[in-house]
Amino acid sequence: MSDPVATPERGRGQSHALEIADVSKRFRVAGRQVQALSHVHLAVGEGEFVSIVGSSGCGKSTLLRLVLGLDTDYDGEIRVDGQRVERPGLDRSIVFQEHRLLPWLNVEANVAAALRQSGLAAAERGQLVRDHLHLVGLEQFAKAYPAQLSGGMAQRVAIARALVTKPRFLLLDEPFGALDALTRLRLQDELQRIVRNEGTTAVLVTHDVDEAVYLGDRIVVMHPHPGRIATILPVTDAVSRDRSDPNFIGLRDEVLSRLGVSRTGNDAAAEVRRSA
Amino acid sequence: MSDPVATPERGRGQSHALEIADVSKRFRVAGRQVQALSHVHLAVGEGEFVSIVGSSGCGKSTLLRLVLGLDTDYDGEIRVDGQRVERPGLDRSIVFQEHRLLPWLNVEANVAAALRQSGLAAAERGQLVRDHLHLVGLEQFAKAYPAQLSGGMAQRVAIARALVTKPRFLLLDEPFGALDALTRLRLQDELQRIVRNEGTTAVLVTHDVDEAVYLGDRIVVMHPHPGRIATILPVTDAVSRDRSDPNFIGLRDEVLSRLGVSRTGNDAAAEVRRSA
């Protein structure tokens, strides 16, 4: 289990905005110890976009929680600008795996909630909220309550809430999981645009390897039992952002094979089927 | 808004096990009328596998709820074997879009809950639960509580719970949404095997068009505002089940283009990007 050297190879910034240094985390589940994370090293540069892929239960969400500062009971250290993370802060924003909208607030108010500590004027907030609802295509549903939304709509509100504060770090836990292909593509591009414009540092957990390659500067592949980083693959500029580009497909297949889905692209499934 | 004729073109059974006849459903949201479903016609044959794709908020989950009998307040009629559906029954089983595990029951007990009305002996139930936990790869977590599971693990438990009763109709609302590529492929195959062996009639809502084509006998493409069926595409035997097969890719691209993601396969994203 080699600890992959964790330097950003194609970060837009060079300083280590976020450092995850030898982090391990254990849980007790039904009387057994579960090693959710084992010796995780990762340094993320300012403005870099890191994609994380890995099988179900390999500790991706746990890692994001630690970076957020929601849980400080782990071994190792997580630093932002060299300072140990002690608690959540407005500089780090997250889209949780479940939407976590407050059921008693309508869509608008849920997004606005993120701006409570922003110190902005009411009018400015209102404008920001409207802009972001427009971004996710839900202006029409500003007054609807979460119980009246479809799964994908709720997820989009959560995305708007995470973006509205224009955070320095954006942590995304399968933000587009419940979205249809078209909306997903559109929001991927919007995300990329925002991240580039604002210089946001982003960590994206996703199961969609295309998405990981398309958006990431580097791709972290995690393995389970114990949850650990298996490889970190850089997305060189050569790969470009064209999904039909052979380089793109090559890298995607490489990631898939690291995840255990062997053979190239569309053969993978057949392969799995045969071996099952 | 043509009503596509709704005959199964490649169903394994010929009788209409499930008929959705001219179903419309409206909601009031924040003072406005939202037409969630408009004149939906669909007849599903015994043992047929229907995939539904469509954009976020186009009424897919709503349709499944109506088929289940959770909501009987709609226009039109939904029939099983010619009988109007009045309430949920053990013949119809669902994987909800959110996992809906009961937080106070452990994994095992959550799955076993589905067997309470089955009339089986305790030993038999225990065996069934174990088998299905094995199927989704969670034997180790039988005693864990939902709060101790990752998102994907919870979803797998929900899948086990839906399958354990060996229902006649299986309704699946993005069952594999939160799963990594490998697990997803494995479970798709398992699902296919089970459905074939048991002769189950299945309706699958998914955002993964590959998945829809791979599993479905027909693919229902829905459009939003109002939620309605745009096209029903048969998956002919020629398409086979090989994801790298050109026919497969062709059909997939056809579905994608019906969803508004134009051009073939990997170009789609680029296209979207360009047009954005």
Added chain:
Amino acid sequence: MSLITIMGLERLSHSVPIAPPPFRSIGRHLRPLALPITLLAIWELLAHAGVADARFVPPLEAVVARGIAEFGAGGLGFNLLASLERDLIGFACGSVAGITLGLAIGFSRIIERLLGPVLLVHRQIALFAWVPLISMWFGGGEAGKVVFIALAAFQPALINTWQGVSGIPRSYRELADVLTFGWFDFAWIIAIPGALPQIFTGLHSALIYAWTATVGAELLLNIAPGLGGRMNEGQHLFHMDLLLLCILLLGGVGVVFNVVAGAVEHRLLRWRIP
């Protein structure tokens, strides 16, 4: 609001505590005692400093001495047991009935519509008003007392169960429908566990009310051995030491109840503390 700012919302900011060092955890266990001991000390001080009238505030040692005497020869232990017995019987009957009915009402909209208003009006009517009817129907003896206590425990158990069950998220109700649960499965798998925190609040209240009603029954209905009578004696003869002794005993029993209920609750609500 000052209270809130003083104690802060720590739990919200340190939800995952780092294991406390051992000496701190000992301090933690002593916390519940801090305030009562302080109060007792103030009492003692008041009694001895001559600030308070000794007739109203007898010194602690007088109460203790009285306690020793009463438990020895006065049969206070016997009185206490008698009260406890009828309290627990009444509590058990009342809370089981309350929870059952609460589940039924929470389960069925029709039953709720039928019985809800009646039960709410009934709740408003003072327990005391039932005394004549109870003493006529069940007699003023042990049966009447138990009925009275059960009536006191019934209401909070009922209301809280009812509210708890109606607060169960719709998604879980739908799940029950999908799994075609009957009322028993619904109650056992969904309603009771889901409403358990609130049911426990109800049982907490029920314990308190039942205990109050025990004393009330001993005062309002036919005489029988019990703490109520002793309390009455203290009031009647103006023996403040006895009165305070009884109050301490009543409170002490409350603490014991609370500890037991807390342990049971903790065990049953394991799933919430992963």
Added chain:
Amino acid sequence: ETLIRIGYPGTGIDDRPYAYGDYVAVANVQKLVEAEFKDVPDTKITWTFFRGAGPALNESLAAGQLDFAAGLGDLPSIVGRSRGLQTKYLASAGSHDALYLAVPPDSQLKTVEDLKGHKVAQFRGTNLQIATDRVLEKHGLAEKDIRFVSLDSNSATAALISGNVEASFGGSEYLDLAKRGAVKIIYSTKNDDPTLGRNAGLLVTAEFEKAHPEFTAKVVRAFVKGARFGSDEANRQAVFELWSKAGLPVESFEADFKDERLAHRLSPVVDDFIIARYKDQAARAKAYGLIKKDVDIDSWFETKYLKQALVDLKLENYWSTFDAKGRKATEGEVEHTKAASN
């Protein structure tokens, strides 16, 4: 098996199942009723002491849970009758019961007249209420002259001692408090108009009387025996000690009965005085609005069992009788009994 269920409207201190201050307590402690029925197989005597006093006992009678009410106060029994409780009044079970006016030890109040405009505790709806009103009337006051607060006897004590009320009317329970210096007694009906005291009676349900006249006679005889024992000055000390089972010290009774013969209060005889008292109380209860219907006293009283018992026990001339105004009409033998010499 025949059950003979006797109820008593009160308890001792600490809810002890004992009575005090009347012959019912004597009969109870000496088990005279039980002794009377020794030769009757299959009978069982039960005693119930009621916390809620008269009202509670009335409820029990109404519910058919009692056969005899021993020592039921005048007002509650009149109230019960006015509400249609079918009972018979068999014998007096206490008369001339004294009323005391207690004030805090440092109070400036000295007489009943001083109460005008002051805050006084009173247990409304009990026979204390009518008795109090009569005392006031006697002393030229009316209810509205005084700021009454309705307090039950326990709370009245607390309120009095803490100075929350300035005075309180009550029974012999204040004597013990007075002895301990917690209160001061400034007035008692003992030396006032003889018609001011409270009265109580022995009642049987009409149903029981009709079904078991012979048992009724036996019960009355047992109580008369108790009255006989309790009225004899030779037994003074023994009676006080027997009462002290109820929790009040012997000294309280000594103070209560100071300068008064036991027979003055313990006589079972229904004379003109008793009949006049009940008629007067019924009239006042009606006037105060405490009852809505008139109560016929004459048809209520059924004294044949008492007369028979007196004859059987040769006690026809044992007790003195009083006229309607409370003056002694005939002098009984009991007036000549002497306290035991020691």
Added chain:
Amino acid sequence: MLPAAGILVLGLVVPLGLLTAWTVAALLGQLPEQILPPPWVVFDTLLDGIQDGSLLSSTVTSLERVAEGFAAGALAGLVFGTAVGLSKTLRDFLDPLFLALSQVPTLGWMPIIILIVGIDEGLKIIVIGWSAFIPVVLNTSQGVRDVPEAYVELGRVLSFSRWSKLTMIVLPSAVPSIFTGLREGLANGWQTLVAVELIASFEGLGYLMAYGRQLFQLELVLSAMIVVGLIGLVIHGLLTLAENRLQRWRPETAR
């Protein structure tokens, strides 16, 4: 969903059934007057009380007492309950004492409170307030502790101030529990009112009940009970309205 009229009718079925049974039993002479006076007698008493103003003035007196006591007790209970619900430390210190004190029957406190505050309105308000306080504290603190961890975490992620956490997350989530507590507290307040008016008062509905019992006039007790019940129902209705308003976000088809 039932139409509003249907709801009303169903709610009246049981009371009307009981009333009919009562009337029939009284007409057939099955109910001795001293056990349960016939309904028309109770009704007459009710009318008399309204006409001569005695019932009205009693009601006003009692309402004032309950209103003041309940307002004080509920407010204090909300603050205290929220505080102990939020802070484990505070809970460790205060909970056992509170639970011990709450176990001591109001009747037991009475003599001691009388010693301290006397027997005037202060006593009633304190005792009613205390009895309302207990259920409000129990339910509020439970509701606050039951706030789903997911929402608490969200508050931390959004760096909410204490005030925001309280108003945006804790209180909305605890609304059902808080309202149960308020309901219980109100009912308890009425109960105590009756007890305290019995012991130390000269007016009010509780006094009327006590007086009616003393004088064996059950129709008086019953008419006071009816008034207390009706007032309770009205206040309950107002509370429900307030609760529903606060919980607009709930899906209408709750079951």
